[in-house]
Amino acid sequence: MTVTVPGPTLGVVGGGQLGRMLAEAAAPLGVEVIVLDPTPDCPASPVARDQIVGDFDDPEAFRELASKVDALTFEIELADAELLDDVAAEFDLSVNPDPETLSMIEDKLVQKRALADAGVPVPPFRRVDDADDLRDALEEFGAVMLKARTGGYDGRGNVPVTDPDDAEDAMAAVGGPAMAETFVDFARELSVIAVQGEGEVRTFPAGENVHEEEILRETILPARTTDEVQARADEVARDVLETLSGRGVFGIELFETSDGSISVNEIAPRPHNSGHWTIEGARASQFEQHVRAVLGWPLGSTRLRCPTVTANVLGTVEEPRSARLGNVEAALSDPDASLHWYGKDEVRPLRKMGHLTVTGNGAGDDHVPDDLLAHARDVRDALTFE
Template sequence: MTTLQTPGPTLGVVGGGQLGRMLAEAAAPLGVEVIVLDPTPDCPAALVARDQLVGDFDDEAGIRELAERADVLTFEIELADQDLLERVSEETGTPVHPRPETLRTIHDKLVQKRELREAGVPVPPFRAVDDADDVRDAIDEFGAPVMLKARTGGYDGRGNVPVESAADAEDALESVAGPAMVESFVDFEREISAIAVKGDDEVATFPVGENVHEEEILRETVVPARSSDEVLEKAEAVAADVLEVMDGRGVYGIELFETSDGEILLNEIAPRPHNSGHWTIEGAQSSQFEQHARAVLGWPLGSTTLRSPTVSTNLLGDVDEPREAALANVDRILETDGAHLHWYGKREARPLRKLGHVTVTGDGVGTDDREELLATARELRDDVTFE
């Protein structure tokens, strides 16, 4: 058994947004220092990380310096250049987790779905499309509506376009603007997610959460998901199968559909901590961010046990146009037992931009009723204003 000691190693993170910020917050108590690379000076992670290198995600000199200053590299954004990470890792000897090969698979949604289907992971029917005729053929095959997806670059619903009829095919394809794929439209009962962790020789899964989306953007996560034990066990089994396909240690956000007949289909995978796992900071024995730091460093994983039923809700930019980010009327959040405010330190508020989140735990408010927790979280969120 390897003897670990603190102060410990340095973790280099490509990306310094809110995920990098919360990762640095979780790493600090372990004695792990974090250095981030991000193109935005004074990015959200800069306040809590040891240092920030200012550079693009494909900046070779920046990635190389990050590797030379770190013991392990990881990333909090899929825009990290997988080929560059792989080359720098080989030349400097600094490992990258999850592996660049996993990032390469995730980067292209079509490649991702093909590899998972080949491995036996249940996915919705899909096909590549090159032009509007292909989209119309997909509608003939799958039935309308279908979901048109950009193969690369989409997140938070960006790059996902419902196509209601063959007449809409051309306009939908133009809006995606790049290589695309089509998936059949899933008649789902709810959207759920499993935050799973792949360690050196162990795996762990947090309790499955239920996600509430609006305009393709995650608004709330309810844990445990309001579904049957049988369905949740299926979801955890699918998550375990996904980890078998993924190469490299770390946290994986695995988004799933629960169909109307109780089956589980994979939606998408994020090879990093995920918005739907933010509840773990207060709601689980160890957070997804602590787990990611432990995993990528090859350390033993922590407990993923639920402390109590928990709800998290995002604070999104409620503005008509970009302006300085300032949050007002947070008093009720701070005064409510079991409520926890997280502000991401972004300097600019933009429409529907994720600026923070609020978590409400059952043990704090004295109830295990998830409906009541959700109502409380919504009330606290709706009281907040942007000034």
């Protein structure tokens, strides 16, 4: 393989915060990015070379994107997998991860069946098409997490159900065919950011995720668990990669139970919110790794630099309004903090508007002290929406 810079131009379907950070990571490598997104002046547009305004299933917009780039990828599961495949073939472009993988992952039931068939540990689950199916699942599993098969994100489309009398309301809340998964009484949620390159696989250390109201609030590195659990999480993540085709970064969410066992919650075929810590906390970020992987370039190091905590900056307003973050000096004046603003024009309740990363003193620390997590929360909570 011969790599030269300036390098190729990468087309990205999706121009949200992930597209923005992909473009930021691509630039030092000599790679330019063009994004396709339906929102004019999307978050990625200020840092990408160009934006094509079009829906995620718009054939003409896809063809315009393909005509201007050397390779294709995506940063959102709403990308039309079949259209990606067709356009890549028409313009003789590589598209990674494989659209077949996108099709498998975007339907949570299909995803879980593929993992189970491959022997990857997953919580017991079953298909649910209506309220009667849900009541049957409750009888089989007890408490369940009802998940919309497609379209759910940030906890949306997930409804915990314990009472058969709530079945109709729960089905209405997810809005269509769903999957019921036995409710896992987990000790913690972990995530492994795994990278599949050209003939090589690398994994970042497992992070520990802290959720509230089904939304990720903080990710802690290294996870506050045992070395044995870390090793098992890495092993399972690598097994997951064997079920997927195509190159790129995959966010793999895992449950750790009180006995140390690991099962897979969900997979994202792209960089993941729980991997944002890698920008300051690892040798090469998940975004740089994704660019390298989809282009078939050698992968970078996934070594942890130092203990790291990422805290999401979520909308704290009661009603949507223009986005303006105040008291930013609280983050800028902190020597251990790094602020990332996503460039979204409108702030809404609990919408992810940015994130804050706080780093510790060195990679030799075996565990992240609780005060590093408290530090990240304090700096994050000092920020206000004006």
